[in-house]
Amino acid sequence: MSDSKSEVETNVQRCYSTWGETYYRDYYGENAPYPPVHINLLRELIINSGAKSVIDAGCGPASFLRHLTGDNLELYGFDLTAEMVSEAKRVMTDLGFNPNQVWQGSVLKEYDYRRPGFPLRYDAAICFGVLPHIPVQDDETVLQNLFNSVSPGGLVIVEARNALFSLFTQNRYTYEFVRDELIRSEELIAYADSKKPEITEALVTYQKHFRMDLPPIRIGKTGEPGYDQVLSRTHNPLVLARQFTQMGFQNVQTLFYHFHALPPMFAGLTGDFFKAASVRMESPRDWRGYFMASAFIITGTRL
Known part of the structure; x- marks a missing residue:
């Protein structure tokens, strides 16, 4: 791995190092800024695929794995940050799973997708919250590693921040x-x-036509770099879907979530109505998601 890639990963590790115990509560808890509507979408995709084994590449504190534990699946995961891995092991142990099925690793290294004694390939691979931190020249490496991690007929599900959403935000x-x-x-x-x-x-x-002061820069808690102080890219869903197809995936789909009923700068004007109206819009195949949803999912099947 080059020095520049090492520096990116080191900064990302530092960013998430203080988040291990609170990340799930902050983004998936009852007081999260927006309900985690994508959990049910993810479960539906995996269950409908008929998968029996799942690898979560960039599992964080078992954010998604914990929601799959009741579905009779073999669950595996790895994450770049030691503190996230530690929390994921704790969570999965409490839920009756082998903590060794979670380990530390990088999505950029193909050998980190497997461990001795575990499957060489899985029925499904998921990768959420990771692509924003991947240098643009390495996107294809991640997609290739995910492709190689699943068996023929296996499903790959990747999430990214929506670059086209910026055309709606006016900031x-x-x-x-x-x-x-x-x-x-x-x-x-x-x-x-x-x-x-x-x-x-x-x-x-x-x-001068835009609110250049928005959104606020997210900084670290105790001296570590914050989310907006490390590499945190957006992706164009049209481009990423094309990359999936070029990689050899079949049945490629683009799905959207985290809709916004108005540009985010107006959220404070309408109070709770803004969130309620946004949740009401949630429909993963609504074409408006290209512009009004801040996140999207690409799915594809390896033949």
């Missing part, structure tokens, strides 16, 4: 997406020649 993310992905300002300025000052001025003027 800093909107400006950055339009500048970098649509206009591609560096290329345009290089081509502009004598018009470079005018193009630069146009971009400055355009930026």
Whole structure:
């Protein structure tokens, strides 16, 4: 692994090192900012696939594994951060599972997807909350490793933050997406020649249309880097679905969750109504999810 990749993973480990015991409560507990609507969607996908063995690549504190323990499945998982692995082992032990079926590993290393005595391949592989922390040039490595981790007919389920959602938010993310992905300002300025000052001025003027102070930067708790202080990318669902197909997956689907009834900056104006109206929208195949859902899932089958 290159020094740059090592640095990214080290920073991610530091970010999550203080989160082991509270992550599940913060994002899946009854006081979570948004209900974890994707849990039932994930269970439905796995159960309907007929899978008997599941590997969770980037399992965190057994965030999803704990919700699969009543489905008569062989469950395995690994995570990059030692503190997350420790909490996952504790949770799975309390639920009657072998704690050795959770270990520390990286999604970038194919050999970390298996351990001696455990399956060489699984019926299903899930990967949630991981792709945001993967350098763009390594996306295909992760997808290839997931592909190789399942048996023929096996299901792979990957989650990512939705880059197209930024077109709905009208904040800093909107400006950055339009500048970098649509206009591609560096290329345009290089081509502009004598018009470079005018193009630069146009971009400055355009930026004023957006709330550049939103969303707030998430920082660490006790000196470690926060979520927005480490690599935390979004992905374009159209591009990721195409990468799945190019990798050789069949029956590729794009599903959406965590809808927003209005741009997030207006959540405070409507109180509890905003959350209720957003939850009411939850429909994984609604085309509006391309723009109004902050997260999406790509599924594919290895033939």
